[in-house]
Amino acid sequence: MSRLLRAAIEAGARHAEAGEFTRRAFQNGKLDLIRAEAISDVIAASSERAWRLAQAQLDGSLGSKVTSLRAQATELLAEVEACIDFPEEGEPYLDNSAVAEKATLLADEISLLSNTFTLGKVLREGIEVAISGPVNSGKSSIFNRLIDRERAIVDSLPGTTRDFVEASVVWSGIQVTLIDTAGTRKAESRVELQGIELGRKRAAEADVLLHVHSAEEPIPRSLPVTGGPQMELHIVTKGDLLDRAETPLLLTSAKTGEGVEQLRQAILDAVCTRDTEANDGHIVTSERQRALLEAAAAGFRQAYQAFAAHAPVEIMALEIREATQRLAEVMGERVGEEVLDQLFGRFCIGK
Numbered sequence: 012m013s014r015l016l017r018a019a020i021e022a023g024a025r026h027a028e029a030g031e032f033t034r035r036a037f038q039n040g041k042l043d044l045i046r047a048e049a050i051s052d053v054i055a056a057s058s059e060r061a062w063r064l065a066q067a068q069l070d071g072s073l074g075s076k077v078t079s080l081r082a083q084a085t086e087l088l089a090e091v092e093a094c095i096d097f098p099e100e101g102e103p104y105l106d107n108s109a110v111a112e113k114a115t116l117l118a119d120e121i122s123l124l125s126n127t128f129t130l131g132k133v134l135r136e137g138i139e140v141a142i143s144g145p146v147n148s149g150k151s152s153i154f155n156r157l158i159d160r161e162r163a164i165v166d167s168l169p170g171t172t173r174d175f176v177e178a179s180v181v182w183s184g185i186q187v188t189l190i191d192t193a194g195t196r197k198a199e200s201r202v203e204l205q206g207i208e209l210g211r212k213r214a215a216e217a218d219v220l221l222h223v224h225s226a227e228e229p230i231p232r233s234l235p236v237t238g239g240p241q242m243e244l245h246i247v248t249k250g251d252l253l254d255r256a257e258t259p260l261l262l263t264s265a266k267t268g269e270g271v272e273q274l275r276q277a278i279l280d281a282v283c284t285r286d287t288e289a290n291d292g293h294i295v296t297s298e299r300q301r302a303l304l305e306a307a308a309a310g311f312r313q314a315y316q317a318f319a320a321h322a323p324v325e326i327m328a329l330e331i332r333e334a335t336q337r338l339a340e341v342m343g344e345r346v347g348e349e350v351l352d353q354l355f356g357r358f359c360i361g362k
């Protein structure tokens with residue numbers, strides 16, 4: 012293969028660049044940018060749902076939604092610009108308040124769409140769930156239960172897990188990476204202290220932090236609210252040792268399997284707050300799309316504010332024009348070379 016390749020290159024061929032074919036298709040107007048982005052998502056899909064989502068984008072699902080928003084925006088722009096071009100004729104017909112109102116409605120609709128990015132990210136990239144708690148509280152046991160295999164060592168000796176252990180599973184089509192960490196306690200040795208620190212750092216990067224409280228210990232009545240960016244869940248482990256459940260927390264047992272299915276569901280619920288049906292299944296999948304939609308929504312809101320502040324109609328027109336331009340950029344119109352370089356650079360060679 013490599014000799015063949017060398018011969019081809021000597022005869023004048025060259026290596027394709029990353030994403031070169033998709034980029035050409037985009038630049039020749041065969042694909043809009045949302046669909047071009049979807050190609051790299053199809054290739055990178057880590058689960059069936061991620062793949063299905065990418066496939067839907069490739070079929071133009073999100074693109075058609077953005078196109079319809081853009082049509083509304085263009086109509087609004089025409090209304091407000093008519094008034095500038097033909098002030099005498101336009102003024103009596105143009106109802107500024109109606110335009111401002113429509114701009115607000117459009118802003119709300121665009122925000123709703125851009126908010127689906129959180130779900131889109133979960134579907135595309137999956138989630139990370141870190142299990143943390145005191146030593147010997149049953150973290151590794153519940154970890155093994157959740158992934159359905161004996162991956163982490165379990166022992167009655169406290170301090171069994173030394174740093175962290177990771178394993179990936181797919182639940183309801185979403186890739187879930189579970190991270191079992193070393194239990195916390197006043198460490199006995201320097202090595203243990205380092206292990207705890209490594210686990211803590213890894214856990215800090217996860218999307219969900221699962222705190223475990225062993226039924227053998229007093230279960231805290233009030234839970235600390237950290238207010239960080241992570242979702243936090245608290246559960247009781249070794250629930251089979253409790254006679255009566257006296258806790259509002261989810262009771263689980265790695266021994267009997269009690270509560271394990273509910274725990275899986277609780278983890279998925281924690282990250283998928285907005286269901287897929289919202290927005291007719293249109294989901295924003297890239298940070299680029301999200302940022303542009305946010306900017307468009309902000310622009311339409313500013314158009315309303317200009318109206319509310321009795322600013323000249325030109326100001327309102329300016330805001331609407333810029334916001335409409337942001338919507339066009341989502342589809343890939345008038346997007347700068349640097350953005351394209353960055354976007355296609357993520358593709359595999361030759362795709």
Ligand SMILES: Nc1nc2c(ncn2[C@@H]2O[C@H](COP(=O)(O)OP(=O)(O)OP(=O)(O)O)[C@@H](O)[C@H]2O)c(=O)[nH]1
Binds near residue numbers: 171
């Ligand atoms: N009865 C009962 N015992 C359990 C359960 N889960 C874990 N244990 C026991 O609790 C002990 C500690 O379990 P591990 O899963 O190793 O706990 P850990 O939190 O990972 O411990 P470290 O890694 O040392 O921090 C072991 O002896 C387990 O057999 C459970 O659901 N019921």
Ligand SMILES: [Mg+2]
Binds near residue numbers: 164171192194
């Ligand atoms: Mg452990």
